Amino acid sequence: MTKKAKMILEKDFKIAEIDNRIYGSFIEHLGRAVYGGIYEPGHPDADEKGFRKDVTGLIKELQVPLIRYPGGNFVSGYNWEDGVGPVESRPRRLELAWRTTEPNVVGTNEFMEWAKQAGAEVNMAVNLGTRGIDAARNLVEYCNHDSGSYYSDLRISHGYREPHKIKTWCLGNEMDGPWQIGHKTAAEYGRIAQEAAKVMKWVDPDIELVACGSSNRSMPTFAEWEATVLDHTYDHVEYISLHQYYGNHSNDISNYLALSLEMDDFISSVVSIADYIKAKKRSKKKIHLSFDEWNVWYHSREADKLIEPWTVAPPQLEDIYNFEDALLVGCMLITMLKHADRVKIACLAQLVNVIAPIMTEENGPAWKQTIFYPYMHASVYGRGVALNPIISSPKYDSKDFTDVPTLESTAVYNEENEELTIFAVNRDLQDGLLLECDIRNFEGYKVVEHIVLENDDIKQTNSAKTEAVKPHTNGDASLRDGALYAMLPKLSWNVIRLAK
Template structure:
């Protein structure tokens, strides 16, 4: 069943700037994300420090700008001191989060070296689960102080003369969750986070700090947690975190395709909660949001941490992503752009192997999963200002989110070049949609790329690494200020427009 939708692109409809930190990723000591993912000494393509250069190249191609480390649930039982100094002297520890054995061959300084080679900003998480203010201050001093103190000189003795200069710090991780080592009530967490934030700002007032928000929108304390925790921390933090994973395993495909509706509801709910706290405190400050864990995750296939054995870097939730998953990831990126006035940081979880856009085999190849492509193309072409785009379109009934728009879109405008990029998803499984676009004067389409497939269950693999890939779109036409194209069912597309040259 073919439908028609309409939208208008106008550079005056500005939401906010495209924050480069929206294109973040996440490296946690979980499964094979670190070991045989980004780090594999002895691999044929490993560099002198053991970093897989094929993964580094793919990370740069993906367009990642920021990476959160070292967790995640892992951080709430982590002793950062175990991962610095001579490798042969580092202790092996139990990781209670994922019931794994952590040998600490890869730690803070290795991560910072890897981040520099990948060209990404580090975002560090602090352990406020089983540790506290003193340990957080010690880590920040080791990482960021130039020298002349015990901890900064210890870093220099470890071969890192210059400070790392980490600017963005998470005050713990998911501490509202009873699965977390050191789980706390909102009041307990708010007091500890405020004490830690106050101390860190004494060290360096320019640090940016992220307070823990709810682990997901299904938590019974969703909203209430943020309200109570922010009352204690509001004037000392810069962001509050959001986490969301979307599971296609229940067979409700229409709701899954409309996952962006839930993400947008979360963003707007927590933004309103933060603004309420600000009003209550009579503060002029506006807290931004850090959506520092998001992705598609076949969560119902995971049997839980208690099902795991105590082993070193096991194969853990290495989901193979299909075409539908890629379309949903594209729609979640659209949602983040649509809310760029409030979301200042976002991290897709995770980077390699564990629910990741990049997969690897130990000693073998690395390849792009289907979800790699919408992320890479959005990160590459979203520039300048995000524009408000509200398509006129049909709706799709969903069991979880009610009537959801069939067409989900955002756009950006780069004033320096005059270029616009339209990112659009057709969520409708029933048929294609003809999209009619009203353009500003003197713009012409220069590129149309789409990601879809006749087999929506197709995936990439080591043997077929390019089975699912973007392809040139067809049927794009323009007449005056009107452009038109056909969006296939269950598809993600980007259309780029550029100013006509003077001779035209």
């Protein structure tokens, strides 16, 4: 018997306008993300500055609106001054977070120039581990002040007359983690973040700031950390961050694909904490969420133990993703869209080579991992208003979850372009799922295409030589009598595009 799911879509059932920064990403000075990733002088496809045009082209294909930089754990030991000025004068440093050597060939100005080529804004992180208030305000002055001060004139002397005008800034990284250089208690971090935020905005009142939330939901200080940090920083920041990575450690795909339910609960929990502090302070201001690290990460952990310390840009965190990973990434994207009223920024971590949708070979090609596709589809077709669909779906139980919906889905309405896009994952291991969607409210709309990502082998991967996991447009979505009907193949990611 064919399993069925039903959905009702109404134009007025709105969650929120989607902030395009929800499709952001992240490049840290880690592994081959920068050196050998976006930057490889001497590569046949490198530009005059040494940046790989083939990599930039793939990033443009993803339409990445925002890139977090330069870390990550790296930023908690980083002196930003090491990465500006004449390259030949820059120091080589022992990079303690990842036990490598940082040559500082690429720094703030080079990255800002490259990001502009890639069509992305930068979400700049400041070091609140080994540095603090002074270094943070100086970096804002260097990047954003026009001229006539020490650090703005220093930037100009380095060849950058126009200020970078960076809008979004992270106040450190994962400061709750004992692995972090300069790890702090919630109260210690809350105080320094508050004071750094205050003076950074004195330098440039137009910037937006992200306070560090917990490194992940399983941290023993979770919830109490967020409450304490927001108690200190509430009046000075716009966002609190969330970080979360998942992996199929027990090789149980039913349970693995249900992990987005945990992500959903994580988001709801942080919203509740933020609103508790809002109530406590009797504030009219609403804190939004920046999910500025999220992805699948578990394939490369054993290989990383074998890396020789103090080398430059070793192959670290190079997860090779399979088909089931792409399905979970799709579910995670849908989950964030369901919270578009509060999740305004998100960064897939990371963008190139390091737990990334794009991989490169030295002097060779750049290629797309399996997770490239759901990320690209959401970014390209998921611009507009997130709708709140009414869904009726079969459910299943797994090891850690009950009532997992077989259909994971949401929809985005772009009124300006008169487009409607349905994103859907069928979690069923054996059977296709017949989706019936009531779209009477979208009179005159036609199916443009039904994109499907499917594969008979859930462990199938892509490589530089073979793209075994890639989407096709042979989905069978069709309209009749004000309803959309589509067969969603077993274990599949689907993008159904309609337009007037």
